[in-house]
Amino acid sequence: MGPLLCVLLWPGHALAYAQHGGLDNLQSGLTSGVAIACALAFCLAWAHTRNAMYAAGLAFVLVEGLFRSMPSLMPPGALQAGSFAALLASTAPLIQGSRAAGILAAACRWSSVALAGVAALALIFVYETESGLLPTSVAGVCAVLSLPLAVWFCAKAVRQAAGRASSVALALAYGASAWMLGRDAWAAGGADTAGTAVELFRLLLVSGALLWLALDSPLRGAAGRKPADLADVEHQAQGELRVAELAGALETQRQMNALISHELRAPLATISAAAQSLDMILSGSGETVDSRLARIHRSVTRMTELMDQLLNQDRLDEQAWTPRGEQTDMAELVRDVVTAMQPDTAHSLVLQAQTSLPVYCDRPLTSVVVRNLIHNAIKYSPANEPVRIETGHTRVGDQPMTWTAVVDRGPGIGEEEQARIFEPRFRRSAHRETPGMGIGLFLARRICQSQGGTLTMQSKVGVGTRFVITLPANGPAA
CATH class of the missing domain: 1.10.287 (Helix Hairpins)
Structure with missing residues (x-):
């Protein structure tokens, strides 16, 4: 790290250090400095996204940038296994798109777990720092694993324009890993013989790909979202x-x-x-x-x-004209409506109401509904036929309900028109000349539904029509 700061802050001292301290130390310091800078960037990316991929990237740059610069601190087997485990863990989430890609991503995850275990065991029990069977085996296995991943990321870069730069960088990183680890396994007996330039190149490739993803994801916004x-x-x-x-x-x-x-x-x-x-x-x-x-x-x-x-x-001022519910008597409500309407019509209004019928409703609104139904029955009934108004109680599931029916002996309504009778502005073809706007039944049903009730109809052509209002007998507290 010291040489890197010298290069950045004191070029003259850096030149003097390079003349007396040796090029290897300067390269090691440069690699360590780059690793620390990338580690800080990964810490910020992980803190912002909480994505484990950036935590794995942090582990990779620390192992590659710091411990490769100080080979005496870690045996080659632990260093190679730990570095490649972190590399696999950081790139596995980027392998997606097909069933084969899912299998490859799962293989990367399990290989990463296995190599992390090998790195821990090598760090604890194996002390050789140059060569040996374990580092040779680890380097060979990691080199073999690098080849299909390099090919896969190359193919992804060719197929997909999105994220092409990251795919190319990772393909080159795995290609460099295959060359570097293969050379360590077959030519150096597992010892770390890769030059600083290759290690730094590989470090920058992986870090650049992951940092590009971290910076690119929040900038995509709506452009990066799925169609759904x-x-x-x-x-x-x-x-x-x-x-x-x-x-x-x-x-x-x-x-x-x-x-x-x-x-x-x-x-x-x-x-x-x-x-x-x-x-x-x-x-x-x-x-x-x-x-x-x-x-x-x-x-x-x-x-x-x-x-x-x-x-x-x-x-x-009430939102959506919310009904004002109150406990009242349906029989009394209907009786008041019939008493008020009877003097103004030649039809006989026959009321069949029980003594008392509790109901929880908005009394003025419900009176409007009853009046509207009686008015319609009068309008479409022969003058010599009475209009019957009946009341009673029933149950819908576990809830007690109170009902009121208005029955006429009019012409009835056909099955085709029954399905549309509650639609707004619907007028029956046989009564287009009868005064009206066609919204009375629509509003009446809406009023009943807003109070937790229903307005239904049964009709038969040539016999008559029966409209039934059903409302809760008790309020919500009961």
């Missing part, structure tokens, strides 16, 4: 855009509802005042006039209640 990841990102972006659009639409709807509520109150107040004036002017004009004026009063009262219950500002 890009699809996920695109779907997430579309989802966020859709949520923003829905939030804007919901806010617009709230503002529109507030405007409607404000604008409707003025004409309703005018109609109510005019009806009261007519009460005084036409007092005693007969039962027909009185019933029609009472009908106007009831309609005004009903519309005012709806605006107070459903279009007030407190309600509009």
Whole structure:
């Protein structure tokens, strides 16, 4: 390390050292300095990614850069086995892409484990520092293992453009390993005879390949992601855009509802005042006039209640118009709706309700649903046929439920149209001329579902239709 600092900081002293200290010491210092610099870089890469590949690279550069520069500290067998074990461990994660590559990567991992064990045993029990059977065997085995890996990385560099520089560097590194270790095994009896230039070249190749991967991976960003990841990102972006659009639409709807509520109150107040004036002017004009004026009063009262219950500002501020659940009596709720509607229709509304039926629901919203179903039954039933409203209780699994059914004797609905009856803006072909927007049943089902219930239908052409509201009998606490 000292010679390297001299070269970098004090060129004059370095020249004097080279003249008196010998070239071998300068080369050893240069190799050690490069190894320490690469070791620091690998420490940073591992700390950032927590990838064991960079920890193995750290072990490789320390063994190659430091211990090869001081051969008396480690026997050749331990040095060769430890260095090659770290090299295999650092490159095994880069061998991927096919079933054969998976087998090769697994072989590298197990060979790395075995060589690490051999290095530990050689370090503990074997003390020869030059030659011998163990270092010869280790060097020969590692040289043989280097050849197929060099060929594999060459082929990968030819096939794939991505990571080609790293593949070429590793192919050259394994080629240099095969030459260096083969020469140690067959020509030097296992002794470390490779020159400093070859060792430094191999060290720089491996370090450069791994450091390039460490620097390249965070810079790739979206360009390095898999197609599935890009699809996920695109779907997430579309989802966020859709949520923003829905939030804007919901806010617009709230503002529109507030405007409607404000604008409707003025004409309703005018109609109510005019009806009261007519009460005084036409007092005693007969039962027909009185019933029609009472009908106007009831309609005004009903519309005012709806605006107070459903279009007030407190309600509009609730997210997604969440129902306000309360424990109430379904029989009483239905009875109030029927009592309010009966005077305004010529149809007979026949109520078959039990004495008390507990239900957990939003009473104003549920009243809207019941009223809507009764209104539809009146609209499509013959004048001489009554509309029946029934109530009862049942169980869905372990949960007690309360139901209300509205039954008419109208023309019925065909099977083709039954599947679409709850779609928004759907109008039956036989009733296109009947006034309506085709959203009543859609909203009614949404209201029931938002309260943990259902709205279902059974119908038969020529017999009639039965709509059934089913809601929880008890609240969440129960």
